[in-house]
Amino acid sequence: xxxxxxxxxxxxxxxxxxxxxxxxxxxxxxxxxxxxxxxxxxxxxxxxxxxxxxxxxxxxxxxxxxxxxxxxxxxxxxxxxxxxxxxxxxxxxxxxxxxxxxxxxxxxxxxxxxxxxxxxxxxxxxxxxxxxxxxxxxxxxxxxxxxxxxxxxxxxxxxxxxxxxxxxxxxxxxxxxxxxxxxx
Numbered sequence: 001x002x003x004x005x006x007x008x009x010x011x012x013x014x015x016x017x018x019x020x021x022x023x024x025x026x027x028x029x030x031x032x033x034x035x036x037x038x039x040x041x042x043x044x045x046x047x048x049x050x051x052x053x054x055x056x057x058x059x060x061x062x063x064x065x066x067x068x069x070x071x072x073x074x075x076x077x078x079x080x081x082x083x084x085x086x087x088x089x090x091x092x093x094x095x096x097x098x099x100x101x102x103x104x105x106x107x108x109x110x111x112x113x114x115x116x117x118x119x120x121x122x123x124x125x126x127x128x129x130x131x132x133x134x135x136x137x138x139x140x141x142x143x144x145x146x147x148x149x150x151x152x153x154x155x156x157x158x159x160x161x162x163x164x165x166x167x168x169x170x171x172x173x174x175x176x177x178x179x180x181x182x183x184x
Contacts (some may be wrong), residue, residue, distance in 0.1 A: 001058045002167035003097065006174050007065035010156035016042075016072035023068075033130060035060040037067035039078045044068060063096040069156065082134060086142035087150035089124035094150075095157055097167075098123055116160075120151060 011018050018024075022043075029036075029047035034056065036045045044064040051057045070076050070088040077084045093099055099119035121143055128139040154160065156174055161167040 001062070002164055002171045003058065003062040003161065004065060006156060006167065006171040007062065007069055009171075010174065011065070011069055011072055014069070014072045016068070018065075018068065035064050036131065037064045037071070039071055039076070042068065042071065059097050063092045063098060066092040066095055073155075082128065082132065082138060082142040083146050085128055085132065086124060086139070087146045087153075089127040090120055090143065090147060090150040091153055093120040093123040093127070094160060095154065097161065117151065121147060 008018055024044050024046065026046045026048045028049045029045070032050060034047050034050050036047075037043075038045060044061065046057065046060060046064075051060060067088050070091060071078075074084075076088055078088075094116075099116050124143050125136070125139045128134065128142065129136060132139075157167070157170040158173055159166065159170055161170050
């Protein structure tokens, strides 16, 4: 998966190498949660009882790898600062493919103008509410306060990958990033 390959390479370049047997865990989870990032252990949990398709698993892995990348590069205070959590959730919804047109159609959510931003905002709020005991108002306020800056933070992709083809181009660009800078 080009999304995961790019994120794994970006993590490695940031000094946070990921090992499959150490940093990934498949478990049964409560409710309809598909996965999570455990900051205390730097481990990605995949909810095997709630993931039924490869494409869904790819999105969950990508979403959680974005959290791992943020944890590595930004030293996120996951437990005390809801704005940090909101920012990572915005980035994960924006960059993981959660809000692609096809996924939104599958959820029976339609819209054109500003729909991607609306989806990212809604999914970030839902994710915060799923992992923290805060009010909906608190989650909405945190998302609104950091939305513009975090929505526009496209690292390590450099663009919003709306498809696997976009993710492949982003991965190629990421691999060549230093090559271009060396010529300056």
